[in-house]
Amino acid sequence: MAIGVKVLDRPIEQVSYVRAALSGLGQTFRHLVDPHKVTMQYPEERWDLSPRWRGTHRMLTTETGKAKCVACGLCPTVCPANCIKLVPGEDEEGNRYPLIFEIDEFRCIFCGYCQEVCPEEAIHVGRHYENSEYDRAGFVYDLQRLMEQTHPVCEMWDPADPRGE
Amino acid sequence: MTPLAVQALLQVANAQHELSTGHAIIASIIKLLIIFTVWMVTVALLTLAERRIAGWIQDRQGPNRVGPQGILQPAADGLKNLMKEETEPANAYMPIFRLAPAISFIPALIAWAVIPFAAPWPSPWGLVPMVLTDLPIGYLYILAVSSLGAYGLILAGWSSANKYALLGGLRASAQLISYEVALGMSVIPVLLLTGNVTLSSFVETQAAGGFNWNILNLTMGFFIFIVAAFAETNRLPFDMPEAESELIAGYHTEYSSMKFSMFMISEFAAMLTISSLMVTLFFGGWDIPFTSWDNVAPWSTAKTLATLAVFVLKTGFFIFTFMWVRWTLPRFRYDQLMALGWRVMIPLAMAYMVIIAVAVLVLDRVGLSAGPGQAMALFGLNLVLLVGMFFIFDRGRLISPAAARVSPSELARLRSVALRPPTTAEARD
Numbered sequence: 232m233a234i235g236v237k238v239l240d241r242p243i244e245q246v247s248y249v250r251a252a253l254s255g256l257g258q259t260f261r262h263l264v265d266p267h268k269v270t271m272q273y274p275e276e277r278w279d280l281s282p283r284w285r286g287t288h289r290m291l292t293t294e295t296g297k298a299k300c301v302a303c304g305l306c307p308t309v310c311p312a313n314c315i316k317l318v319p320g321e322d323e324e325g326n327r328y329p330l331i332f333e334i335d336e337f338r339c340i341f342c343g344y345c346q347e348v349c350p351e352e353a354i355h356v357g358r359h360y361e362n363s364e365y366d367r368a369g370f371v372y373d374l375q376r377l378m379e380q381t382h383p384v385c386e387m388w389d390p391a392d393p394r395g396e
Numbered sequence: 397m398t399p400l401a402v403q404a405l406l407q408v409a410n411a412q413h414e415l416s417t418g419h420a421i422i423a424s425i426i427k428l429l430i431i432f433t434v435w436m437v438t439v440a441l442l443t444l445a446e447r448r449i450a451g452w453i454q455d456r457q458g459p460n461r462v463g464p465q466g467i468l469q470p471a472a473d474g475l476k477n478l479m480k481e482e483t484e485p486a487n488a489y490m491p492i493f494r495l496a497p498a499i500s501f502i503p504a505l506i507a508w509a510v511i512p513f514a515a516p517w518p519s520p521w522g523l524v525p526m527v528l529t530d531l532p533i534g535y536l537y538i539l540a541v542s543s544l545g546a547y548g549l550i551l552a553g554w555s556s557a558n559k560y561a562l563l564g565g566l567r568a569s570a571q572l573i574s575y576e577v578a579l580g581m582s583v584i585p586v587l588l589l590t591g592n593v594t595l596s597s598f599v600e601t602q603a604a605g606g607f608n609w610n611i612l613n614l615t616m617g618f619f620i621f622i623v624a625a626f627a628e629t630n631r632l633p634f635d636m637p638e639a640e641s642e643l644i645a646g647y648h649t650e651y652s653s654m655k656f657s658m659f660m661i662s663e664f665a666a667m668l669t670i671s672s673l674m675v676t677l678f679f680g681g682w683d684i685p686f687t688s689w690d691n692v693a694p695w696s697t698a699k700t701l702a703t704l705a706v707f708v709l710k711t712g713f714f715i716f717t718f719m720w721v722r723w724t725l726p727r728f729r730y731d732q733l734m735a736l737g738w739r740v741m742i743p744l745a746m747a748y749m750v751i752i753a754v755a756v757l758v759l760d761r762v763g764l765s766a767g768p769g770q771a772m773a774l775f776g777l778n779l780v781l782l783v784g785m786f787f788i789f790d791r792g793r794l795i796s797p798a799a800a801r802v803s804p805s806e807l808a809r810l811r812s813v814a815l816r817p818p819t820t821a822e823a824r825d
Contacts, residue, residue, distance in 0.1 A: 248795040249786050252725055259453045259724040270457040 282386045285341040285356040289336050289384055290377035298378055299353035302329045306354055308347035314338035315345060332374040337361060347387055357385035415522035418449060423451055423524050431528055435668070440470035442664045446719050453723040473657075473792035488556035488650065489596045491611065496555060497651070497658035500548020504665035507541045509671050510534045512596045514682050514704035518695045526682075526700060527596060532685055534595040535587065538673060539580055539607070542628065546572035547665060549637055549796035552659070553647035564646025566632065568637035574737035575627035575634075585752040586610055586677050599681035601807060603691040609680045615772055615778040616751065616785065620745050627737070628665040633725040673708065673715035682707040688729035732795055740794060740796075742783075 245251075271278075280286075289298050302319035314337075320330035343356045359382035364370055414793025415423060415549065443465060460466040484490065514526035531537050546569060553565015587593055589610065590601045602609050611618050627634040638646040648659045675681060682703035684690040690703050728736070753776055756770075764770045 247786070247790045249790050255724045256720060260722065262455055263449065263452045263720070265455065267455070268452070268457050269455050272449075272457070 235282060235332060235362040256298055256361070267343075280358045280360075283345045283388060285357045285358075285379065285385050287357050287359040287362055287382065288339070288345075288372065288377055289352055289355045289357045289382065290332070291384070292354060298329065299351045300329050300332060300374075301332065301353075302327045302349060303353055305348045306349065308330070309340060309344045309348045311344065312338045312340045329374060332377070334372050334377065336370040336372060337367065343385060343387060346385065357382045357384050359383075401496040415519075415524065415630070419521045419549065423519070423521075424528065427524075427528055431508070432505075433503070435665075437648040437667060439661055440466075440474065442668065442715065443473065443660065444469045445715070446664075446722075449716070449719045450723050453720070461700055477508075477654050477657040482653045482655065483650075484651045485557055489557070492551050492555035493650075496552035496653075497549050497662070498548075499551060499656045501546055501658050501662040503541045503544040504550075504662050504669050507538050507563070507669045508672070508820060510537055510595050511676055512593045512599055512681055513688055513707045514701075515699045516695050517697065517700040520770070521598075525596070530594060530596045532594055533623065535593045535598075538595075539576075540668075542669070543572075543576060545662070546576075548659075548662065548757045549647045553637075554649070556647075556650035559648050560643045560645075561647050561649045564637045564639070564643045564649070567639070567643075568647055571627055571636050571733060571737070572629075573632065575624045575736065575741065578620060578741035578745045579624035579628055579722065581749055582617050582624060584749045585614045585617045586747075589758055591611055595676050595681070599683060602680040603683040603688075604636070608768075608771055609683075609685070610678045610722070613774040613778070614678065616748055618750070619782075619785075620741060620748065621674065622730060623669045624741060624745075626718070626721065627665065627733075629670055630663060630720070631727065633728050635727060636730060636732060639727060640726075655715045667715060667718050668711070671718065672707070672711045674714050675710040679710050710713055728795070736795060748781070751777070 301340040302317060304317060304319065307313075307317045314335040315321055315337075316331060316333040317329055318331040319327050321327050341356060346355045349355075354377075357380060359380070362370070410413070414525045447558065448458035448460070448466065450456075456691075458466065459469045462472045485492070503612070510531050512525070512527035512530065515528055517524045544597040549568035549572070550565045553563070586598065590598050592598075594602075598610075600604040626632075630637050636646075637643075639649075643649070648656055651659060661751060681689075684703060684706050690699050690706075752774070759770050759773055763774060
């Protein structure tokens with residue numbers, strides 16, 4: 232038994248090739264002259280980043296220009312990607328400071344836990360995403376490089392103010 | 397008999413006469429160089445134009461980074477294509493594989509030699525016709541040369557030793573051969589009205605009396621011509637030989653770097669040639685409408701420039717139409733393409749040829765052999781034919797839907813199936 236394929240009689244407007252083609256041409260012409268184009272001209276125009284955007288890290292400094300970090304070791308502990316390398320040191324007055332503080336931006340998953348856990352508000356994730364290097368080693372940011380970053384830092388989600396109001 | 401020096405002075409004084417043979421040869425060489433250069437640059441810019449128009453139609457910007465508004469993009473592309481490695485398939489037949497891009501490129505280029513693009517220019521040495529060579533067999537030459545382009549595609553497809561390329565080549569041959577017939581026959585009415593095959597005589601006839609373009613006399617012929625032209629240049633909706641979604645890239649699948657670029661250039665070149673041909677055949681060539689200022693002596697540089705601008709404008713419009721249609725219409729199925737070519741285009745072109753021949757004969761007998769009377773009568777006839785074509789014939793018959801493959805009795809049975817309520821078995825599906 233044959234399969235019951237439905238073949239319908241169509242009205243003339245729907246079976247005329249020339250008329251359909253002409254209306255299609257009209258449609259494309261309207262788009263051609265439409266000044267609104269969706270392409271963002273990237274280096275000139277950029278996206279507005281959300282205040283909670285988590286991007287490239289930044290180490291904040293004190294007024295004297297030293298890193299705020301006290302090498303407590305919380306951020307390497309909490310880091311799920313294990314991308315922070317911290318070797319603590321101690322000066323003559325007994326203040327702890329990081330001897331080595333490195334973040335591998337390739338391993339980082341930008342969860343922002345390091346910023347959340349930091350008691351001194353030293354390490355931050357930042358509102359910045361344009362990173363490029365000539366080799367992979369360049370993506371291991373040392374303390375100096377983290378301190379030199381100038382982009383705005385991420386405002387973390389506040390449970391007391393979930394909508395940011 | 398005047399001495400030679402006096403003769404030369406007379407020539408300088410009166411620039412409205414023919415060139416001497418020596419001057420004609422020099423003028424030809426200069427024209428050759430200028431036309432070739434301008435033509436190649438235009439083709440390069442057309443690749444950019446196509447991409448930008450594609451962008452605008454799709455609400456994008458298109459390439460606009462290299463140079464102001466992307467004007468140097470073709471140069472960057474050319475450089476890239478020259479630098480790239482050429483891959484040569486191991487089983488390809490090398491002599492033909494290397495020759496094929498040139499075979500497809502050269503015919504499109506040399507067809508341009510006979511197209512008149514401006515009013516003659518009065519140089520100090522005599523009147524320079526603004527056409528590379530006004531062959532007495534003008535249109536026949538174009539038909540002959542443009543047919544050669546098909547060989548490039550077929551040989552490229554065959555010599556690649558690749559099944560997709562071969563299929564593309566076969567489709568190219570089938571398509572080009574079937575539409576060439578319609579293309580050639582759709583122009584025969586133009587030849588009937590002109591009584592000559594020289595391209596400059598087409599322009600003269602259409603320029604006579606201000607506005608006597610063949611688009612009015614032979615509207616239907618123009619429609620047949622433009623559809624066949626799309627097929628001849630392998631542009632969408634007839635880009636069967638390429639058909640990316642079915643054949644990867646068709647006949648040029650195995651080509652890379654500059655050889656591939658040659659195929660691209662020849663596609664745009666064919667488009668440029670066929671557009672200017674369309675202008676010459678149906679839109680008066682370099683004629684400026686509604687005035688006789690531009691096509692009578694005395695010639696002047698201003699007239700040459702004005703007619704050149706008009707010609708460029710007209711040709712540009714048709715090139716734009718080619719691109720516009722490309723980004724609007726989807727590709728035909730292969731059987732639709734063949735059905736349209738053999739069952740619609742060729743009978744239509746033949747019938748039109750006969751109708752126009754009879755009409756011209758009848759108009760001759762009643763005393764309207766040329767001029768506005770003949771034009772009006774032919775325009776009326778075309779209007780009737782167009783209405784018949786687009787409102788009566790074009791009812792699912794022009795481009796056949798899948799249903800057209802079903803026999804009428806079977807179709808009636810299926811329609812009755814559609815009209816009755818579904819059976820339980822069908823409803824369950």
